[in-house]
Amino acid sequence: MKIIVLNGSPKGDISVTMQYIKYIQKKFKQHELKIINISQRINQIERDKTAFHSIISDVKSSDGIIWAFPLYVFTVHSNYQRFIELIFEKNVEYAFKEKYTSILATSIHFFDHTAVNYMNSICDDLNMNYIDYFSLHMYDLEKEDIRKNLLKFAQNFFNAIENKVITLKNYSPIKYSPIRYIPEFTHDKIDVSNKKVIIVADSLENINLKNMIDKLRNSFSQTIELVNLENINMKGSCLGCLKCGYNYECIYTGKDDFINFYNSKLKTVDIIVFAGTIKYRHLSSTWKRFFDRGFFNTHTPSLLGKQIGFIISGALNQIPNLKQILESYTQWQGSNLVGFITDECDTSIEIDKQLHAFSYNLIKLSTVNYSKPATFLGVAGMKIFRDEIWGKIRFPFIADHKAYKALNVYDFPQKNYKSRIMNFILILMSKFPLIRKEIYSNKMKSSMIEPLKKIVEDKTV
Ligand SMILES: Cc1cc2nc3c(=O)[nH]c(=O)nc-3n(C[C@H](O)[C@H](O)[C@H](O)COP(=O)(O)O)c2cc1C
Structure with a gap:
């Protein structure tokens, strides 16, 4: 089978993502995986009609498409997105219609789901037969279990094409017909004071x-x-x-x-x-x-x-x-x-x-200098960065490491001696059935609110 791989990395061939594609290539020699560097060549693709249409004809004549891209700031690289805009602007959706497709993404798992959702919705808008996604941490190729699953993902993709499986749509088309907005109402002007x-x-x-x-x-x-x-x-x-x-x-x-x-x-x-x-x-x-x-x-x-x-x-x-x-x-x-x-x-x-x-x-x-606390989105996101910058990618991100120390992002509980001692004592105590019963049946709720109650009752805060 002829599979077109649309490479979303601005680094072209020297791309982490492409190592995963090359690994699949190595294991499935019976299929041709043709890699097209989209993000790296976007200026040429946009300027040169022949270059653009040669990609579209490759897509049209293929058996399947793999959207293979790195995460760039919550989704795909801007050049890859430009390519997607060009597909619609130049009315070449027909080439993608009913093609079997899968997504392969690499990242450090910071909002990889939003990138996958975005690309899946584009596949649905293009009326493609979307099979699945595989979102890898950039160094996952080093892990045997993930390599095995990567090959299963690829095999499943090839099987789906061969067996012409029926695929599921995850996104409905967008219905949007806005009013023409003409301001009508005048309010008293707001003073911005010293705010820029x-x-x-x-x-x-x-x-x-x-x-x-x-x-x-x-x-x-x-x-x-x-x-x-x-x-x-x-x-x-x-x-x-x-x-x-x-x-x-x-x-x-x-x-x-x-x-x-x-x-x-x-x-x-x-x-x-x-x-x-x-x-x-x-x-x-x-x-x-x-x-x-x-x-x-x-x-x-x-x-x-x-x-x-x-x-x-x-x-x-x-x-x-x-x-x-x-x-x-x-x-x-x-x-x-x-x-x-x-x-x-x-x-x-x-x-x-x-x-x-x-x-x-x-x-x-x-x-009033108001700031609401971050939700899961901000809290979890920073924990991923914290662990990565502390660990494997501290080099080359030396500036982040310094900033994270200054901003107290490294908030691991490593040195929290008080909670470590408390945990030790409580775990030990809970080994005794009578004490355990007392703690879990009678003390749990009241002890959970104890530190908060102190603040509520403190007249000075
Ligand atoms: C400018 C830039 C933005 C990135 N944004 C994200 C991101 O939002 N989420 C994430 O998990 N990884 C992000 N990464 C990490 C890359 O996705 C990751 O290193 C990827 O494997 C690089 O693949 P490539 O070599 O094929 O381009 C970013 C990297 C760069 C350079």
């Missing part, structure tokens, strides 16, 4: 987005800065080179304006509003490039203590995966999520009201 606010947008071509942004800007007494990402000189997308690991210095430092914009604008304001249009289940690849290039801060939160909100034109409420990505991004950055405003309302007045409440909350929450 910035709105960052990917494009103002979409009238609903432009009008929502205008309305937000008009809600304030002062002029609010609006930055269009299209006007920031960016020489390219993230190369995955990890030069940033040592001291946050990016390969593009001094070569384009992105780092300066991020450091001198985004890091210095109090409130950031991200504005964009949904394109094929994600914000645009322009936005994605922003998120990827923001990785020059590596795994260190870079927008600590800010209020962040999103203005989005598109069916965000039908794409909980995207909402989760944006919420998780905010938590990872150490910012407070104020909310999402979309144009999914039935009337312009509803959007007006939402925007008014949103602008009011942005300023109010910033004024």
